[in-house]
Amino acid sequence: MTLKNILNHLLEKAIIDVPQRDAAQTHIENRPLSVHSELRLMLLSGISLFCGGLGMLIYKHIDTIGHQAIIALIALVSLVTGAFAYSKRQPYTDGAIQNPSTFADYALLLSCMTFLILEGYLQYQYQIFGTKYGLATFIPALLFFLAAYRFDHKGVLTMAMTALATWAGLTIAPLDITKNDFSNIHLVWSAIGIGLFLIAIGVFSEIKNIKAHFSYSYYMLGGNLAVIASLAATFAHSKWFWLIMMPLCMTFVWYARKTGSHLFLLMGVIYGYIGTTYVLLSSLNNASGIIYYGFASCFAIVLFFTNYKKILNVHS
């Protein structure tokens, strides 16, 4: 149905009257098409393409004369955009800040991304941090955390968390998280440690009300990292890791119930189901048992999702 038809149906039921119908009609016919989010998406893809290209460019042309110029260009971009973002800064508050400048947030993002390229290159070519590789990844993490809080920027916060995870030898990006080598038990423990640490910061920000709107990002990245690491460890090392994973999944569901975030509900249920199923079935070598269990458990989850509002007492 078109909006025009819908307006007529509303008119029939006397929810709106003729003048409002006509006004809405005129508005629908004459309103310009808003390309607000499309343009921002375009700007973001431009930034990521640009940085991806630069990252390849400096390593491919490392022995040519032009590469000094490329480095100078990257440094210049990082400085200029950083200075622009700084000049448009708003006074710091503990709450969310709406920056009136359209481009300040994007400039900061570009500045941080080019800084990361530059820093990585300087370490690679000139070993500015020598063999202290930890320092080379810890400095951007620290810097990005400071910038994220000063400029109230969730994107830079995500970069800071990514850098922190890199410092511990981990990949945190949602789609790459399984690329971590969780057969290494030390990596599992550092993933769980970093994940819990990030969750703790999120809880702290909510309690103290310091940038409370950052907590979702902390829970999302930290929670996923800790749950996936403990799930992988349940498979690869010991079933006892289930005891770490399951409380986390239940926390996800609890958080979903508290905030109405259905993504956390889905993640909690799916991770919890996979882990629990593995622990229950790994000792069972009976094909028919597995099939009957699979049917009953999946059916139970379908019933749960169909009635989750009643079960969790959620009101939409």
Next chain:
Amino acid sequence: MYNKQSVFNEQIQAGASDLHTEGMLTDEQLKNTKQAFPSDFYQSNPFVKIGLFIFTTFVIFFIEGILALLFGELLFKGDERVIGFAQLILSLILFLFIENLDNFSNQKLYRAGTDNALIYTACFSLNISLVLLFHFTDFSIANVSLTSLIIGIAAWRYGDVFLSVFLAGSLNALLFLILAKFPFGKAILPFATMLYWAIIGLASRQLKQNNGYFYWHDAADLLETVALVGFYAGGNYWVVRECSANLENQYPSVQIPFAFLFWFFTITIPILYLYAAHHLRERKFLIISLLCMLFSIATYRCYYSVMPSEVALTLSGALLIGLSIFLIRQLKTPKWGFSDEAIAHKNNLLETLVVSQILKTQQTPENTGVTFGGGDTGGGGASSEF
């Protein structure tokens, strides 16, 4: 078959929410709409739907497993027709179950994930069973026609969005299979594909705008989008060249006849879509146009190397940044039928101002009987604010 009245009410509610978001309905009016057009369908969230879809599919697989456990001896001894017959019975039971879903579930399910999973698996097992019963080969004309028929009936009955797309896709495959049998057919294949998608697109646009076919509105809407992509792909140089190489088993692919014509399509169709987006003020044309433009550039780079990829990435990134900054600055005041206004959140004041402004110029507020929030702020409009 879903309850048509509820589907109708659901659509009115969705449209009213859109109107409300843009500030054309008040909170009160939205509430009244929900009361006047009640929908008893189970309301959930996309993520819950994904969960329901996944786990319902698992349930059906496990039911098949249990059946195989119980009757395995019987099934796997004989020929595959016995399995086909078992699948046929299973799919019929599934269809019966879908038709009477309301009796089995305490919620009325409409596109809730569960019903989608049931419909797709029922169609799938019906198709499998007929393939086994009649010994069809995988990608034969008979098999594809049968698939189209099954999906067509299901898409018509349930108004399902993905089934309708799947139907259009399998009809396209059928067209391909039939034309590829003749040398003349092979030559006109790209044009036939473009014509096919043009017809599908125009037909679904007609269907979408016809009030009487509201049951299939969402299916037609998605189909229109898919038709735009299909029409472009039918004329795209890369698609035509690689497909014809595939048909003739020539690798690497060679130059095709009428190459200039396909280059012409590759370049002009995205521009045509951009013009349509401007003319019709529809977002989907704009997005598809941009994606097609990207694909056209990729097509060109596939055959003519202009610069190394890292340089291309950097330059195109810089170009995109520059272009979007330019456009954001330009569109501060709406131009060419586009604007940079933020998509309204609930009761966005900007939109409310615009509408109240229109209302004010046409009617005196006393007559309209509607009070918009902030309606007494005079003039100016949204453009200077943003």
